[in-house]
Amino acid sequence: MTNIENAKNHVLPVELVDHYIYLGHKITLNSENQVAEVGRRIGQAWAAFGANSHVLRSKKIAQHLKTKVFNQCVLPVFVYGMETTTLTEKSAERLRVAQRAMERQMLGVSLQDHKTNEWIREKTRISDVVEEIESLNKDLKEAQVNSDTTQEYWARTKPSGDA
Template identity: 50%
Template sequence: MAESLEDLSTMLNDLNGVSQRIGLKMNMDKTKIMFNVHVTPMPVVVASTMLEVDDEYVYLGQIVRLGKSNFDREVNRRIQLGWAFWKLRHIFLSGIPQSLKTKVYNQCVLPVMTYGSETWSFTAGRMRTLKVTQRAMERAMLGVSLRDKK
């Protein structure tokens, strides 16, 4: 974080220089710049590379955004990751009895979906979305459709 673009540029160039002196190299493809509403976005160049400006990006598994946080996007992204992990079920459910499949869900898929959730502000709508997804995944585990009358 910096007070001005000049400060930011100086800080990043200093970081790059010190890193190179001790044998490290900044990954300019992963280095991103974000501006708040009080700063006019302008290009920032470090070691002859113009850094990319982003509104949001994933850092340590969470979407980082400036301004008003929109946790709905993070919840939806996590649900997509949970379904992607569920698609690998043929790998981690092979040979497991039907009675243990819910346990596998709780130990494998649920943590993928709720990683970092302690920072989310939960509304009734977000809770409902997660519950609906959980029930849909449990139905998928059991091979039961919503159309089945069981």
């Protein structure tokens, strides 16, 4: 008997779950997919922030270098796979709040210091996570339009004598 025959003769139990991770995305079996995925993205971004905290929280490293590390190591984790998502206002705000918390830690500023979001962004000069996601959405839509146009062009220029 081969492994394939063994597989055909045995029924493996399938576990019933509320959610699962597929290709790095959290999939839930209800209408809260976006909420779950945004929460997962925030958690993953905090993990990336923590992995680079020796740089991002350092008082000895210049802010422009911290910004580069954030934009290259943390921001991609925030936006991974979100180019196909249309964010709700609530989800966008959750992403912005998490990003501002990271920026405050980079600057060594607490909420009790009463610094405005504009002041924080001026100091860190970090790309806004929601704007990055919207830019990716726009780029994806443009790529789809260009792809459709290219396919239409080749469909029109196909020689009629080909079988």
